[in-house]
Amino acid sequence: MSGAPGSAEGRRELRFDTAPDLRRIYASALVAGRASSGPLPDVLAVRLEVRADADTVADYARVCGFPVRSTLPLTYPHVLAFPLQTAIMSQREFPLALMGSLHVENVITATRPIGLDEAFDLTVHAENLRPHRRGRQVDLVSEATVAGETVWRGVSTYLSRGEDHPDATTSEPPDLQPLQAVAAGPTWRFAEDVGRRYARVSGDWNPIHVHALTARPLGFPTSIAHGMYSYARVVAALGPRIPDAGVTSHVWFRKPLRLPSTVRLRSEFEANRALSLLSSAKADVQHAIIEHRW
């Protein structure tokens, strides 16, 4: 990593030649003090000429249920962007604490699939710091570009709980009414070790996902599934019903998914839209609402 001098607009660049080690970032975040109260730092995290590792992608595909094929799963660039996100969020002047931040929403827009052996540039910046009913939230925007063309864009919204803002506007998930008539769908058992299995293929060893013993000090009675794992399982299960190109995939994360759990997916398809709900098997707890548009 090297801190490049500020650009004309005062933006600071964090350059990475390899993915930053998330375990180290988490370890220092655990002992770090409170987040700053200032504005968002104008920082751009950059990794140039990124190529996914075919074996790691195959491992990821197996864990999440994607086929092994010549293009990256829709959700995979997030795995590569996530360390850059945490690098920004662990900056001293970042106004939200990395540990304890909740991933509440994620929007992926794919212009076209990225080839397994294709090189792309990855940039991440933070924007849109805003109040949330139960604290403050911020968007981490990740972009994969090939020859100047953005082929994949991910907007990850993180919430840091704090002061209530009852009047804050919220992003409302779509109406789930169409799903009421959907009687069946895939049912999955998420075993206790799902967090560790996903951590191994994604590098995200956040202690809340690893084990009940490491999750408890952070306020969770059991370990909880990575949101991006549950979401990837849904995207993989929708598979060929979703186009590869020109698609927007939006997930609203709801209640944390405690491990182990049995979950159920229900989906409803329209000409240019698929609406899905991942809930507990008994349908009494909503874990994620997913909408694809193309």
Place this chain on the structure above:
Amino acid sequence: MARKTPAPPTRQARRVAVLGGNRIPFARAHGAYARASNQDMLTAAIDGLAARYGLSGQQVGEVVAGAVLKHSRDFNLARESVLGSRLAPTTPAYDIQQACGTGLEAAILVANKIALGQIDSGIAGGADTTSDAPIAVSEDLRKILLAANRAKKPVDKLKALAAVRPQHLAPSIPQNGEPRTGMSMGDHMAVTAEQWGITREAQDELAVASHRNLAAAYDRGFLDDLVTPFLGLARDNNLRPDSSVEALAKLKPVFGTGPNATMTAGNSTPLTDGASTVLLASEEWAKAQHLTPLAWFVDGETAAVDYVHGEEGLLMAPAYAVPRLLARNGLTLQDFDYYEIHEAFASTVLTHLKAWEDEEFCTKRLGLDAPLGAIDRTKLNVNGSSLAAGHPFAATGGRILASLAKQLRQKADETGQPVRGLISICAAGGLGVVAILEA
């Protein structure tokens, strides 16, 4: 008096068109596709076919495919691949397995249903991986685990499991051998090759021709609409365009024993991973889809030989299937513009050709009046075959079928004359599958 039931209407068999094919490049085992499963590869091959022939979201009459080396997780492989593909999820599918004959037999089954009017279109395919091969527990351990599973009380489960001994833990890896003889296919073929006096030089020459022909086919773009790149591979990576008889002559024999051993790694096919698909349809369906038939699937035949106690060579069944197919269609062995004889080993091809020229074999074994005779060797495997491309068992039939159909179309368009091709594929278990295409 019994009431007369009306006779069912006689149905005319319909012509069956081969519309095209798609495969992924074949990869030497434990290389480029080491992480891909049969289902990944078959799905990729189907998706490439769907993209090329506008089948995305369409319901096809039936998908028939198989794999020779199958995991228990490959249950319903063809159907699961369809569900993961861009074809409409309402497309029916089923699995077959006939060793190396799987791909061509799948095409015969699809063609027959189309001919009978039971379906209007279909996809025949196959996939095989020796890299991602199923590994089973030893037979002894399997019995112990099943007994433990049957036990009701935990104490009984423990008792059953107490029978496990270290030697039980050695995994059982699939062997390329015949269950009834314990001999590998190559060692079987070595016996046959020696009986027929097939020389090392002739085998090496055939191998070199295979590499050169396939390399030339790639170079002139012949495979552009037959192959879709997969996992970073754009060409079969077993292909050695610069292969030479001199280089092959240096290799040591790997099958057979003694000074007469002639079969080397150079003139035998390597273990390979890959998948292939072929689109077949009725004329009406092809027309409605604005697709031009490459060739017509005329007829197919399967034969088997009794190889277990050595009365016949393991891979000799096609030598029996071909004359039966010729007789049924009123043809001679010389009535073909192209011959596609699967190169399991160079010696297999040479043995078949020699057998058809042999008076004693043709009269005594085949029951013919005279030998079938020689073929024009310049018409043999003109775009290369398994020695160059590799041979992912169930995927070979689809590779050959699509490639021959395209070659026939090009020749027919060039000459304005009807053309005909013969496919011959040998398989484990003493099986042979053969077929005729016309354009």
